[in-house]
Amino acid sequence: MSSNNTSGSDIPDGINPDLWTAWMELRKECYPDLIEGVNPSYGYRPTLGAGIAFDVLFGICVIGHLVQLIRFRQWTSGLMMVGAITEAIGWAGRTWSAKCPYNNDAFLMQITTLIIAPTFFAAALYVLLGMLIRILGRQTSVLSAKWYAIIFCSCDVISLVIQAIGGGMASGESNKEGGDTKPGTHTMVAGIVFQLFTMTVFAVLVLDFLRRVYALAKGRRDGRGGLTRNMKLTVLALFVSFVMIYIRSVYRTVELAQGWSGYLITHEGYFIGLDATLMVISAGIFLVLDPAVLLRHEMIKVTTNGSGKEEQGTTTGNDSEGQGGVRE
Numbered sequence: 001m002s003s004n005n006t007s008g009s010d011i012p013d014g015i016n017p018d019l020w021t022a023w024m025e026l027r028k029e030c031y032p033d034l035i036e037g038v039n040p041s042y043g044y045r046p047t048l049g050a051g052i053a054f055d056v057l058f059g060i061c062v063i064g065h066l067v068q069l070i071r072f073r074q075w076t077s078g079l080m081m082v083g084a085i086t087e088a089i090g091w092a093g094r095t096w097s098a099k100c101p102y103n104n105d106a107f108l109m110q111i112t113t114l115i116i117a118p119t120f121f122a123a124a125l126y127v128l129l130g131m132l133i134r135i136l137g138r139q140t141s142v143l144s145a146k147w148y149a150i151i152f153c154s155c156d157v158i159s160l161v162i163q164a165i166g167g168g169m170a171s172g173e174s175n176k177e178g179g180d181t182k183p184g185t186h187t188m189v190a191g192i193v194f195q196l197f198t199m200t201v202f203a204v205l206v207l208d209f210l211r212r213v214y215a216l217a218k219g220r221r222d223g224r225g226g227l228t229r230n231m232k233l234t235v236l237a238l239f240v241s242f243v244m245i246y247i248r249s250v251y252r253t254v255e256l257a258q259g260w261s262g263y264l265i266t267h268e269g270y271f272i273g274l275d276a277t278l279m280v281i282s283a284g285i286f287l288v289l290d291p292a293v294l295l296r297h298e299m300i301k302v303t304t305n306g307s308g309k310e311e312q313g314t315t316t317g318n319d320s321e322g323q324g325g326v327r328e
Contacts (some may be wrong), residue, residue: 030100040101043266050272051095057280058088064287072292074299075127084119084283090114091276112167114275115188115252118245119160121282124201125245126152127208128238128291132231135298142205142211155198162191170260181260189256196249203242210235230294237289244282248275 026038034045065081068074093110100106128144138144143151170184217226227235251274255264264270 004199026102027104029103029254031102032099034085034101038102040097041107041260042097042101042105042268043261044268045101046094046097047268047272048095048098049130050268050276051091051098051163054091054276054280055088055095058084058091058283061087061280061283068287068290068292073294074131074292076124076131076286077290077292079120079124079127080283081284083117083124083279086113086117086120087279087283090117108171112164112171113166115192116160118162118248118279118282119156119163119184119195121279122195122245123153124154124286125238125242126156126202128234129209130204130298131291131295132234134302135231135295136213136227137216139216141209148205152198152202155194159191159195159198162194163188164191166191185193185256185259189253191301192249192256196253199242199246199249203246206238206242231298232290234291234294237285237291240285244278248278248282251275 034040045071061084062081065077065084069077069081090110090113091104093108093113096102096106097110126148129141130148133141133143133145133148141148159278166184166187168184169187170181213226251264251270255262255270258264
């Protein structure tokens with residue numbers, strides 16, 4: 001297809017140059033009113049109140065995890081903080097879109113950040129399981145804590161890169177009249193599906209970890225070697241966060257598979273309920289049940305002992321409540 005060039009923009013054949021120029025300007029500027037018959041990229045005007053509310057909520061998560069990162073210097077806090085920052089940037093873009101519904105920069109700002117933010121939350125869960133393995137012993141897992149970090153965080157990076165490439169492809173085509181965003185969209189879906197596969201494998205390994213822990217505790221006459229109360233609370237937080245991320249990933253897969261004009265993506269309520277709310281819970285649960293706090297004494301012991309329990313193949317769990325919880 002041949003094209004002319006006006007003001008640096010490619011004008012497809014059959015398109016009035018004046019209308020094309022007006023459309024491109026509309027996407028660059030902040031035009032606050034909706035134009036009849038001209039839908040924003042969302043298919044609706046994002047709700048201003050939702051944008052402000054979720055920016056505040058994710059801002060609280062950022063501050064909370066930053067404080068814990070400074071206090072305890074655990075990777076889980078750092079990864080949760082980065083994920084919350086990414087979410088906050090995305091919701092700032094949607095707040096911007098509430099005021100400027102046609103602005104393309106605001107739309108791209110939110111779509112690229114909100115699609116990748118949960119990747120950082122998932123990485124925190126992978127690191128957290130590694131922490132529990134180091135504390136309870138190498139025999140509680142088919143993989144060492146080191147290999148959990150290497151394998152699953154590498155998969156997270158791969159998923160992140162695939163989604164970013166897809167987002168770039170789709171955004172490039174969105175700037176063209178009649179541009180084909182399907183290849184970019186399918187690439188983004190592939191990244192999310194790969195993340196889902198990785199998390200499914202992770203879930204199986206978590207269940208195997210719990211099975212091994214309880215089998216080891218049951219096999220000892222004194223019943224020691226199981227999960228303390230604080231460890232159980234940590235596992236609970238891991239489970240809640242994992243389920244939130246998994247449900248959200250399924251939703252985003254279906255949403256993007258329907259295309260940019262599909263039913264789910266053009267109805268904001270689904271996005272708020274099945275993405276934003278779930279991600280607030282996923283990050284917020286660790287402000288209430290923070291492993292950096294709950295496991296601080298056990299992690300200090302592991303660090304003090306060098307390679308810790310993971311290499312020794314022994315388990316712990318007989319600390320007093322002030323040193324990591326009471327076994328139930």
